[in-house]
Amino acid sequence: MKDIEIAQQSEMLPIVEIAKKAGLSEDEIEQYGPYKAKIGLPLSARPKTKQKLILVTAVNPTPAGEGKSTVTVGLGDALNLSGQKAMIALREPSLGPVMGMKGGATGGGYSQVVPMEDINLHFTGDMHALTTANNTLAALIDNHIYQGNKLGIDQRRVIWKRVLDINDRALRHVVIGIGGITQGIPREDGFDITVASEMMAILCLATDIADLKRRLGKIVIGYTFEKEPVTVDQLGVTGALALLLKDALKPNLVQTLAHTPAIIHGGPFANIAHGCNSVLATKTALQLADYTVTEAGFGADLGAEKFLDIKAPQLGKYPDTIVIVATVRALKMNGGVAKNELDHEDLVALENGFANLARHIKSMKRYNIPVVVAINRFMADTEAELTKLVELCAEIDTKAVVADVWAKGGTGALDLAQTVIKTCDKDVAPVELYAKEDLxxxxxxxxxxxxxxxxxxxxxxxxxxxxxxxxxxxxxxxxxxxxxxxxxxxxxxxxxxxxxxxxxxxxxxxxxxxxxxxxxxxGNVLTMPGLPKVPAAMGMNLADDGTIIGLY
The missing domain is CATH 3.10.410.10 (Formyltetrahydrofolate synthetase, domain 3)
Known part of the structure; x- marks a missing residue:
């Protein structure tokens, strides 16, 4: 059964019940229909929780699949099944990969957050608010230059780009303002994808409205003819941008298939941005639950490093445990096996590809935080392969646990949950990767x-x-x-x-x-991706009764 079919057949609880389960009153949420809500901030005073934070990361992604979000959801469900009070904090999906190649970001199988169609499409409008705020600033910059350019902005040195939340390679480099004297000042420009924008990063790092405005005001939009930086505060539009983001700043509350409360808020890519959900979302979950399971994008070299070096200092808390997701399939591919041969047992390729996982384990242990490996089980994995991977991890003094969360949901991660509970009880003193004063x-x-x-x-x-x-x-x-x-x-x-x-x-x-x-x-990394030859959008449809088809 496909992920969307599993999600569509599930029975969701009304969001007011999920809020109550999380410890929120009806007055503390703003409903967006029966199954979605925004959480009003700041929260009122409440009893202090254990505030244990679990960061889920992974090996480098491959076409074979890793399932980081799926494990995150399954682990959160398993912690609740184990008698703990747990919440999940995830990033919002971008329409770029949803309509392109990578897919959504709501987990899979029986470890999903729902309503998955809403979350993967327009959700509560956060992406649109960010896109609008970003492009409003772009319009105000060009208008300022056209209307006399009091700040002396050099149009050749404007660094603020427009954005769109879809992969569109044709917009990477454009020329604007052509067509005559009333059409603006001609200059080179370009588009980034919304999730790579500074607006997204600011939304995810801001701690309240005052901090949001402070950050917006500090944005550097370009340089003068004297090569001095020009900021949003100098342009005088900080307040207008804050208005456009006031609702988007509030975290979104949904649920898993097992009715675990889940906060989904902010979605920067980890390869071209900082790859973590919002500080406000994680802080809110920590205030409400004893165990917060969150994730960071792509492999530990990107998302986890940025969580630890960029987000954690802003959050004021480091993870108590880091879970690295790996699959037998991904490691065999790293060991040289072609994608169409991955269903065959190959212990040699597995051992060769283990070097990738070992590098991530070593880099995460560099922060002096306990590391656990979650082996996300796939149907074609053999017992010999799973046993071998557990043994390889043990040889470098790392506990590995097999999790069967796609097929079994939280019950497939009970052993992983018990391991994580034990590691979270350890007293650790995180070590920073570099000093703040380093160049x-x-x-x-x-x-x-x-x-x-x-x-x-x-x-x-x-x-x-x-x-x-x-x-x-x-x-x-x-x-x-x-x-x-x-x-x-x-x-x-x-x-x-x-x-x-x-x-x-x-x-x-x-x-x-x-x-x-x-x-x-x-390297050649792009801040505006392109669509593949056969985009996922080509397999999507809307039935006459309103049922969504082909969304994974």
């Missing part, structure tokens, strides 16, 4: 060597010039958000497994002062 280039070198397993960093002439500019502006010690292919530990998507002695190539930096970090664009 930007030194932070990048540390990430490359300590997390990716690489040897060196090479900066393009443009990136070197930018590093000097950032020192002048006092931006040279901000955190770094690496934009890198998700498919490899290197910046070459074809280098699978655990490559060594490689160099990461930084071609350009993008300052995101509102978010509070500098983005480093590496």
């Amino acid at each position: 930007l280039e030194d932070k990048i070198k540390t990430i490359v060597t300590e997390i990716y397993g690489g040897k060196d960093v090479e900066f393009s002439p443009k990136a070197l010039r930018q590093l000097q500019e950032f020192k002048t502006f006092g931006w040279d010690k901000l955190p770094v958000c690496m934009a890198k292919t998700q498919y490899s530990l290197s910046d070459d998507p074809k280098k699978l497994g655990a490559p060594t002695d490689f160099t990461i190539h930084v071609r350009e930096f993008v300052p995101k002062l509102g978010a509070g970090f500098i983005v480093a664009l590496t």
